[in-house]
Amino acid sequence: MSALGGTLTTARRRLRELRPSTVLATLALVVVSAIVLLPIAIIVLTAFKPAGEVNAFPPSLLPDTWTLDNLKEVTSELPFARLIGNSFLFAGGVTAFALVFDSLAAYALARIDFTGRKVLLVAIIATLMIPFQATLIPLYQLVADLGWVNTYAGLIAPRAADAFGIFFLRQFFLALPRDIDAAARMDGAGEFRIFRSVVLPNAMPALLTLGLFTFVNNWNDLLWPLVFTTDAEMGTITSGLTLLTGPSGIVPHGVMMAGSLIAIVPLVVAFLFVQRRFIENIATTGLK
Amino acid sequence: MSADHPPVRRYRPPAPLGGRRRATGSPAGRNTKALLFLAPALIVLGLFVVWPMISALRLSFTDASGFGREEWVGLENYAAVFTDPDILNAVTNTVLYTVLFTPTAVIAALGLALLLNSPRMPFRSFFRTALFVPFVVSFAVAAFAWSYLIDPQVGLVNYWLRGMGIRMGNVLEDPTWAMPMVAFVAVWKLFGFYFVIFLAGLQDIPNSLYEAARMDGAGPWSRLRNITLPMLSNTMAFVLVFATIAALQAFDQIYVMTGGGPYGNTQTVVMEIYESGFRKLDIGFASALSYVLLVATLILSLVQFVFFGRREKDLS
Numbered sequence: 028m029s030a031l032g033g034t035l036t037t038a039r040r041r042l043r044e045l046r047p048s049t050v051l052a053t054l055a056l057v058v059v060s061a062i063v064l065l066p067i068a069i070i071v072l073t074a075f076k077p078a079g080e081v082n083a084f085p086p087s088l089l090p091d092t093w094t095l096d097n098l099k100e101v102t103s104e105l106p107f108a109r110l111i112g113n114s115f116l117f118a119g120g121v122t123a124f125a126l127v128f129d130s131l132a133a134y135a136l137a138r139i140d141f142t143g144r145k146v147l148l149v150a151i152i153a154t155l156m157i158p159f160q161a162t163l164i165p166l167y168q169l170v171a172d173l174g175w176v177n178t179y180a181g182l183i184a185p186r187a188a189d190a191f192g193i194f195f196l197r198q199f200f201l202a203l204p205r206d207i208d209a210a211a212r213m214d215g216a217g218e219f220r221i222f223r224s225v226v227l228p229n230a231m232p233a234l235l236t237l238g239l240f241t242f243v244n245n246w247n248d249l250l251w252p253l254v255f256t257t258d259a260e261m262g263t264i265t266s267g268l269t270l271l272t273g274p275s276g277i278v279p280h281g282v283m284m285a286g287s288l289i290a291i292v293p294l295v296v297a298f299l300f301v302q303r304r305f306i307e308n309i310a311t312t313g314l315k
Numbered sequence: 316m317s318a319d320h321p322p323v324r325r326y327r328p329p330a331p332l333g334g335r336r337r338a339t340g341s342p343a344g345r346n347t348k349a350l351l352f353l354a355p356a357l358i359v360l361g362l363f364v365v366w367p368m369i370s371a372l373r374l375s376f377t378d379a380s381g382f383g384r385e386e387w388v389g390l391e392n393y394a395a396v397f398t399d400p401d402i403l404n405a406v407t408n409t410v411l412y413t414v415l416f417t418p419t420a421v422i423a424a425l426g427l428a429l430l431l432n433s434p435r436m437p438f439r440s441f442f443r444t445a446l447f448v449p450f451v452v453s454f455a456v457a458a459f460a461w462s463y464l465i466d467p468q469v470g471l472v473n474y475w476l477r478g479m480g481i482r483m484g485n486v487l488e489d490p491t492w493a494m495p496m497v498a499f500v501a502v503w504k505l506f507g508f509y510f511v512i513f514l515a516g517l518q519d520i521p522n523s524l525y526e527a528a529r530m531d532g533a534g535p536w537s538r539l540r541n542i543t544l545p546m547l548s549n550t551m552a553f554v555l556v557f558a559t560i561a562a563l564q565a566f567d568q569i570y571v572m573t574g575g576g577p578y579g580n581t582q583t584v585v586m587e588i589y590e591s592g593f594r595k596l597d598i599g600f601a602s603a604l605s606y607v608l609l610v611a612t613l614i615l616s617l618v619q620f621v622f623f624g625r626r627e628k629d630l631s
Contacts, residue, residue, distance in 0.1 A: 049435050056430065056438075060445040063503065066460035067448060069471065073463070086471045132356035141349035142342065154364050156612045158564045160588045161605030164381075164598050165370035166363060185363035188356035218348050247453030249567055265453050269571075280463050287456040294451040302444050 070291065073284035074098065081281040097285035104282075105267050106260065107289060114263040115293075117182045117252070118245040124187035125241050126234055132188065133196035134222045138208075148197070154190045160250070167254055177258045186245065192237050199233035200226060239301060243294055264290045375602035385599070392603035402604065404579055405587040408494065412583060413562035415498040420506045420558055421551075427506075428513035429543070443514070447507040454567035457504050462487065462572055465496070487573050490580045497581055500568045505561060509554045516550030517543070556616045563612050584608050 068088065073081055074097050076090040101107070135141065136148055166185060175181030207229060208221045216224075227234070245251075252266040259270070268286045375392055379385035396402055427446060431439055449457065464472045467485040476483055486492045520543065528538050544551075566585045569575065575582035575590075584604065592601030 046435070049437075052430050053437060056427075056436070056442050059427070060442060063449060063507075064445055065472075066457060066464060066503070067452070069464055070456070070460050082469050084469060084474075086469050086474050088471060128356040128359060131352045135349040135352035139345055139349045139352070140342075141346045144349075147353075151360070153613070154360065154368075156560060156609060156616060157364070157368060158585055158588065158605060158608055158612075160564075160566070160585050160592070161602070161609060162364065162367035162371050164592055164601070165367035165374065168370075169363070169367065184359070188359035190360065190364075193356060218352075222352070243451050247451075247455075249453065249455050265455060268459075269455060280466075280469070283459050284463070287459055290456055291452050295448065298448070298451045299444070302447070 067291075067295075070284045070287045073281055074288040076281055078279055078281055081279065097279075097281040098289075101271070101282050101285045101289070104271065105286070107264070107267075109260055110262060110264045110267040111289070111293075113252075113261060114246055114265070116179055117263055118242045120179065120183040121186045121245045122238050122241045124183065125189055125192050126238055128188040129192035129237070130196050130227065130230070130234065131222070132193045133200055134226060136193065136197045137200035138226070139218065148194075151190045151193055155194070163250075163254060170255060175255075177256050177261045181255050182252065182261075186251075189241070192241065195237055196230070196233055199230055203229055235301065239298070242297075246294060371602045371605060374598055375606055377599045379598040379602075380596045381598060382596075388599065392599045393607070395600055396604050396607055401579070401582070402584075402587060405582050405584045408579075408581060409563060409565070409583045409585075411494055412498050412565055412581075413559060415495055416501050416562045416565075417555070417558045419498070420502045420509060421554055423502065424506045424509035424554070425513050425547075425551075428510050428517060429539070432514060432517040443511075446510055449504050450507045452504065454500075454504060455571055457500055458568040458571035461496075461500050461503070461568075488577050490577050493573050493577055493581050497565075497569045497572055500572070501561070501565065504568070505558070509558060512554055513547070513550060516547050520546045552620050552622075555619050559615055559619065560612060563608065563615075 072088060072090060075093045075095070077092055077094045077096065080087070080090055080092075136144060136151075170176060170181045170185065173181070175184070203226065208216075208225045211221050211225050246263070247265055248263075249265055249269065252261075252263040253269070256262050256266070259267070262270075268283075268290060271283060271286060374385070376387060376389060377385035378388050378391075427442075430436060431442055431446075436442070452460075464470050465483065465486050467473060467483070473483050484492075486496045524542050524546070525538060528542055533541065564585050565583045566589065569581050569583060569586060570589075573581045575586050585608070588601050588604050588608070591597045591604065
């Protein structure tokens, strides 16, 4: 990664101007980062440990011998390809719809003067404070009435727009300079064309950030797929994993960690790819 | 970091109507246009959020159980919520969880953001990325990993601490330590998110303020107290509100790690909603409890916004 190379060069330059307080702070950060990364390390390393080592005393961080047994076992107990596919469809579908619907709504709230704009905004923010469990029962009844239990529609449609996304994008659209659409307006462009070809291209950082957020949150959601799918074939990787830990199932730690590894790899890889932009994007969007 | 981006201003009041207009056309034309933009999101939110919310409010005044016809019972469920000793226990636990989680996560995030905002720190990008990684891990997976790490027999953390002379015992079965442990897992998972928001807020503070303070001979402590913290109060309000909402809705990792035990010591309000609504099928009671939680959350959020939001206004 060139990012890492860049970090090293700047780090070398900074080494020359180190102060004792900086050294102490760096040491503290190394300790904090080690604690923060320890659970990730234990997932990865335990996934490749033979069963005997996983339950051995004294425990060790690194495996003595590496094995694929845990991964094989977990993939034979659950239809993993199917579950991962469902996770991609569910999280990806929600993300795609939510980005379109949220950005349309956010555009109106940020850049069109209409009657009752403030009231609508407050109402949308207020829905954020509802614990999701509070509406789950009536929501389930509604989805069942539509005949959408165990369907992708039932998983995706209720989340095709969300208040947080609308609020987040509104903040970003507000911060875009007013004059960027002046030229287009002068050319007689309509509101939708300004939205699509002026505002959206300028909002890519915010859209990328919100997209990753939405994807991660849905991929990781546990209760949602548990409630809206009763067929194991329609579950997601996150809900599928809990089948291994059910009240009856005492699944070996190694197998659990292998399953966890499969569940987090796509997200961690995706995050590491976009992380530089992602963290900077949060910095430049209205989220603060 | 944000050199290629226009300076971001929040909560900009709408341009005066007489001045530059944000949309051409008559008010009625603008209303129609706005409605077209809003329609898809409003249909989704109306159908899948607002309508179930109204349904839940109605159910909170009934004895609904998922079977047969529900009877109107007036305020009975609300009376039950306020007198049930289990609910009192869950409320006490949720307050304790919030008190453990929110300040810890916010102070950790702020401290680390202040450290990593300093250009003197080496390996800044590495540390920033490392601290944010837990945010992409699900609560369920976080709960599996931490449960294994603190396992009394084969847990690595347990073993290491014993080497340092600290005996942990079975934390998740310990009435005193189970709650701090599940709160700690939440801090681990969520502080990185607050950390990044604080970093963003710090970058918005104009450097000229610090230069002026330095000329006046203000030390680092005084700069932190008189410039950084007041200028961050808006960010602080945002983070506090989100952290408090997250704390009041605690569920996932507790469900996986302790199931509310030992002896109901980690039973939270949302666990109670889930249990009464989905296990005991006492839907009316669960709905009433949800509404009480909703109102409590709203009041707390408002108080925080008023308290922290005003300080920044005083400054400008």
